[in-house]
Amino acid sequence: MFSQNPLIQQTLDYNHSASTQNINYPSVKKSAIPEIDKLVIPQPLKNVYAEHEVKQISEVNLNKKQVLKKKYFILFNINQSTSFPLIGRINSIWMVQKPGYQTSYFFHTTLFQKLEQNDFYKMREIKRTPHETFVHTSNILTGLNVQHDCHQSGCQLEATRTAIVERRKSSQKNLELNHRDEDRYIINFSSLASVSWHRKFSDLLFSSPTQLEWIDIMHDGLNEWSRVTEKQATKANKKKTTISGGQMDPSLQ
Secondary structure, eight states: OOOOOHHHHHHHHHOOHSSSSSOOOOEEEEOOGGGGOOOOHHHHHHHHTTSSSEESSSEEEEEOOEEEEEEEEEOOOOSTTOOEEEEEEEEEEEEOOOSOOOOEEEEEEEEEHHHHHEETTOOOEEEEEEEEEEGGGEEEEEEEEEEEOOHHOEEEEEEEEEEETTTEEEEEEEEEEEEEOSEEEEEOTTTTSSSHHHHHHOOOOOOOOOHHHHHHHHHHHHHHHHHHHHHHHHHHHHHHHHHHOOOOOOGGG
16 A cells, blocks of 8 residues: 555655666765865876766765765776785775766776785785776776784874764774774685675685584584673672662651
8 A cells, every 4th residue: 555655654754766776887976085185186087088988985985885085995907807805995086077978987096905914813814015096987896895914003092082962073083093003904704795805805715613622612602691691690680789779767867
């Protein structure tokens, strides 16, 4: 009844056309650029697209699930015939337009070198290079889940983030993780997005647990869960005892 009755849909403030609209990808997610990030148009784009409008933008929808913006990592090919993908970090995003032509998006990207497996994280390590390039969206394979190497870099939790109270900045400072190295990163092999690309690029060999090992793992997890639950219950009971012990009989006052 609901799906076939526009009047009922309107009564409930439901717009069927808005929920079923077709979106072509890639597309602009956010145009506005923070003042601190605004750049002049790169000369290579000026030279090639002299008769086009070239505009810096903030975020792009690569597809239905992935958004790309500054400092995000991408896996890409220099051209579509390349069989060895490269990895890079986005520095800026540029939209190229001309009436009658399809809009193009270029990502100014710093290239990273693939290193060995990291001994601590047991995942693939990458390192920044001095090389840069412009990557068209048609050559981007996927966005990548990349993490700082906080173990080797000694990243610290510091009280440097301004606390927001009632939507206003306060003098209070909250803890935030400050990264100390912008050169070395770790590919998150366990990423739940673009799983196949993360594993293919990482190129690491892992043996699957046997059935007995899975059973041991589940028992260990259950024991840990029980330990934490019991600890929380004990703490809650102590709190109740303290509260009840602090109450005074009104007749004794």
